[in-house]
Amino acid sequence: MKAYQKILPEIMRLGASLLAISPQSPDKSQATLLKNFLQYEVLSDLGNLVARKYGLVYQVPEWVRDLYLSYGVDLPAFNADDSWELPLAGTFVIGSDGRILVSYADSDARNRLEPQAILDALRDR
DSSP: OHHHEEETHHHHHOOOOEEEEEEEEEHHHHHHHHHHOSSEEEOOOGGGHHHHHOOEEEEHHHHHHHHHHHHHHHHHHHHSSSSEEEEEEEEEEOOOOSSEEEEEEEESSTTTHHHHHHHHHHHHH
């Protein structure tokens, strides 16, 4: 999220906007925005309705739930539901006509679309 924040001025210069969508409750999403000094919107996708439409939702396995809880991560409290579902980290560049120009998702949340790929897609549209 911070890497994308760094390219926000160039995204805006190219006539585009940036937003993040999170399964967290609005209060938790706002806290993420403030904690990371983000200058773009972080929207709440309660119940993963948007993520589900993009085919990104998965069920957190029982053993991972126990691990989360042992580290004090209460996913149901963060997401304001008891589903124990999360979206894969996905990045999409969507054209003004609604067409997806670039899509990227990875089961390892540490792997994200390189910011330069976003800029390239915006320049090429």
